[in-house]
Amino acid sequence: xxxxxxxxxxxxxxxxxxxxxxxxxxxxxxxxxxxxxxxxxxxxxxxxxxxxxxxxxxxxxxxxxxxxxxxxxxxxxxxxxxxxxxxxxxxxxxxxxxxxxxxxxxxxxxxxxxxxxxxxxxxxxxxxxxxxxxxxxxxxxxxxxxxxxxxxxxxxxxxxxxxxxxxxxxxxxxxxxxxxxxxxxxxxxxxxxxxxxxxxxxxxxxxxxxxxxxxxxxxxxxxxxxxxxxxxxxxxxxxxxxxxxxxxxxxxxxxxxxxxxxxxxxxxxxxxxxxxxxxxxxxxxxxxxxxxxxxxxxxxxxxxxxxxxxxxxxxxxxxxxxxxxxxxxxxxxxxxxxxxxxxxxxxxxxxxxxxxxxxxxxxxxxxxxxxxxxxxxxxxxxxxxxxxxxxxxxxxxxxxxxxxxxxxxxxxxxxxxxxxxxxxxx
Numbered sequence: 517x518x519x520x521x522x523x524x525x526x527x528x529x530x531x532x533x534x535x536x537x538x539x540x541x542x543x544x545x546x547x548x549x550x551x552x553x554x555x556x557x558x559x560x561x562x563x564x565x566x567x568x569x570x571x572x573x574x575x576x577x578x579x580x581x582x583x584x585x586x587x588x589x590x591x592x593x594x595x596x597x598x599x600x601x602x603x604x605x606x607x608x609x610x611x612x613x614x615x616x617x618x619x620x621x622x623x624x625x626x627x628x629x630x631x632x633x634x635x636x637x638x639x640x641x642x643x644x645x646x647x648x649x650x651x652x653x654x655x656x657x658x659x660x661x662x663x664x665x666x667x668x669x670x671x672x673x674x675x676x677x678x679x680x681x682x683x684x685x686x687x688x689x690x691x692x693x694x695x696x697x698x699x700x701x702x703x704x705x706x707x708x709x710x711x712x713x714x715x716x717x718x719x720x721x722x723x724x725x726x727x728x729x730x731x732x733x734x735x736x737x738x739x740x741x742x743x744x745x746x747x748x749x750x751x752x753x754x755x756x757x758x759x760x761x762x763x764x765x766x767x768x769x770x771x772x773x774x775x776x777x778x779x780x781x782x783x784x785x786x787x788x789x790x791x792x793x794x795x796x797x798x799x800x801x802x803x804x805x806x807x808x809x810x811x812x813x814x815x816x817x818x819x820x821x822x823x824x825x826x827x828x829x830x831x832x833x834x835x836x837x838x839x840x841x842x843x844x845x846x847x848x849x850x851x852x853x854x855x856x857x858x859x860x861x862x863x864x865x866x867x868x869x870x871x872x873x874x875x876x877x878x879x880x881x882x883x884x885x886x887x888x889x890x891x892x893x894x895x896x897x898x899x900x901x902x903x904x905x906x907x908x909x910x911x912x913x914x915x916x917x918x919x920x921x922x923x924x925x926x927x928x929x930x931x932x933x934x935x936x937x938x939x940x941x942x
Contacts, residue, residue, distance in 0.1 A: 523550045523695030525688075526609065528602065528620035528630060531556040531563025536676050537621060537684060539565065544688035545619075550695065553615055555605070557598050557629060559585060569605060577604035591625070599629040603636045610637060617642035617695035619687060621669060624649055634661040639758055642694035646687045648672050658784035662751035665690065708738040709934040710762035713752055713791070715744045717768045717804045718828075721870050724767060727915045732922075736934025737762075744768040745809065745832065749783030757790040763797045763931045765918060767863075767909070770804035770870075772852075773837060773845050781809040781832065788849065792856030797930050799921055800853060801863040802892070803909055804870040805845050806885065807834040824879045826872050834872070836879050839887035846891035854897030859930050861901035861921050864892050868908040 525545050529538045531554075542552040556567040557574055559582070575582045578601040585597045609615045618637070620630035627647040634643040643664050649655065650666040667687050671679035712732055716722045729739045742752040749771040756764060771783040791798045807826075810816065812833040816825070820835045827833045837845070853860050866889045872879040889904075896902050903921070907913035925931045 521699065523616045523692055523699055524553055524614065525550045525691055525695060526553045526555055526606065526615040526618040528555045528557060528606075528618060528633065529622065529626060530558045531565065531567060532558035532561025534621060535563050535565065537672075537680065538563070540676060540681065541619065541621070541684055541688050544685050545692055548689050548692040550688075550692035553609075555602065557602055557626075559591075559594050559598060569609075571598070574598055574601040574605055577601040577608070595625050595629060599632045602629055603632050606633050607636050610641065616699060617644070617691050619644040619646065619691045621646040621672070621684070623647070623669075623673070624654070627655070631655065631659045631661075631664075634664050635659070635754075637661070639663055639755060639760060640698060642691050642698060644687055644691040644694075646672070646684065653780055656784065657746060657750040657782055658753075658786065660747065660750055660754075662754040665694070709736040709936075710932050711738045711740060711760055712763050712765060713756060713761040714739055714741045714765040715749065715752055715768040715803075716741055717744050717770055717870070720828075721872065722768055722803045723871070723910050724915050724918070727912070728765065728918060731915070731919060732934075734936060735926075736936040744771050744783070744804075746771060746774070746781040746783055749787055753783060753786060753790045756794060756796060759794055759796070761791065761796055763799070763922070763925070764791045765799050765922075766791065767799075767801040767918075768803035769800065769849060770807055770809065772848055773805050773807065773841075774809055776844060776848065777808040777837065777841070779808050779810055781811075788852040789855070792853065792858060792860060795856075795858035797859045797925055798853075798856065799861045799863065799918055800849070801865065801909060801914070801918075802846075802849065802869050802888070804834075805849070806836050806842060806869060806873060806881070806888065807879065808837055809834055824881065826878050834879070836873075836881055836884065839884040842884055842888035843891040846888050847895045850892065850895035850897060850900075853900045856900070859901075859925065860899070861903065862892075862896060863914065863917055863921075864889060864902070864904040865907050865909040865911070865914050866904055867906060867911070871910060874908065 545552040554567040555569040556571050558571050585594050588594050630645045645666045646669045648669045650668040716725045725741050732739050742748040771787050775782045823835045825835050
């Protein structure tokens with residue numbers, strides 16, 4: 517753990533084409549009270565300054581020379597090799613306690629490399645990418661680190677200008693401030709109990725966390741609830757893959773339906789896979805898997821034009837999928853849970869799986885729900901605990917069943933026991 521009071525910010529970019537911008541960033545970081553550590557990821561040219569880590573060091577990190585990278589065939593192959601070298605070198609710098617945060621600038625090439633670097637660093641290390649494609653759908657969700665910060669590099673081609681300086685100075689101030697706060701807070705943040713990851717789709721659609729979270733906190737656990745609107749599920753999967761959770765309550769799997777339907781509201785193809793791959797105990801349920809989320813501000817795809825529709829707000833709307841699509845979702849969930857390396861349980865609330873599928877609500881389709889329930893019963897793996905309850909997912913019965921499984925697993929030693937705060941009964 518670093519004892520630095522001056523945050524050391526790794527600055528990554530192609531110094532042969534962006535020297536003015538990178539030198540400006542170095543000055544901004546130092547003016548803000550940080551120390552800039554420069555890494556050059558150029559391929560063809562050389563920067564007009566001496567970086568702390570040059571392109572030859574980046575190439576050596578993946579056991580090649582820069583000449584071999586130049587001769588590798590095309591720009592995509594070359595930058596992919598440089599990205600691999602940058603990842604290895606950055607990991608080493610972090611392990612050695614030589615950097616506290618990183619910031620990178622780039623167009624699509626530099627952003628591609630920077631996203632790999634961000635994913636290589638653990639949660640809590642500030643990561644900032646200044647990109648000409650920030651927030652673009654060109655960036656798939658699985659490439660985004662859970663605590664990544666981005667800003668659009670407006671006016672960010674071919675040298676400095678007044679607009680570009682405003683963006684770069686904001687970004688540098690932000691990463692220095694984030695790194696300083698992290699350094700100052702490490703010793704002062706009180707220890708918490710083991711962390712449980714939980715998913716939900718807001719609190720109007722799914723609301724079990726309102727009861728579950730305080731119940732788990734009384735048992736001595738830290739509970740993080742993720743909003744499964746694409747990037748929330750991506751963050752949940754990424755953090756699970758870093759072993760931050762002692763257990764997960766993955767009760768909102770609607771992003772699986774989104775991904776199968778081709779919606780942009782996706783968390784990637786590996787949704788419901790990372791906790792199982794790491795052997796983390798998981799209790800799952802099919803919250804909101806009867807719906808596809810789509811942007812409200814776009815015209816509905818023709819295939820959904822006749823389906824029941826609910827506009828949540830001006831950003832996101834939900835449309836139900838039909839019985840056959842729900843059967844496919846059931847088979848997908850079952851296959852993912854069946855591949856788990858750890859203990860898994862699945863709760864099937866046959867009375868309904870989200871707030872708007874109850875009688876009188878706009879997404880009520882009992883026949884399609886029955887098809888999902890039927891397929892789920894048939895598809896679930898024998899290695900997964902299966903608990904069907906005649907209740908709605910938003911009911912007290914559902915919460916009680918989840919806690920029953922959890923408490924039993926704690927008693928069996930599958931989940932580490934929490935440490936309730938003094939004076940708090942579990």
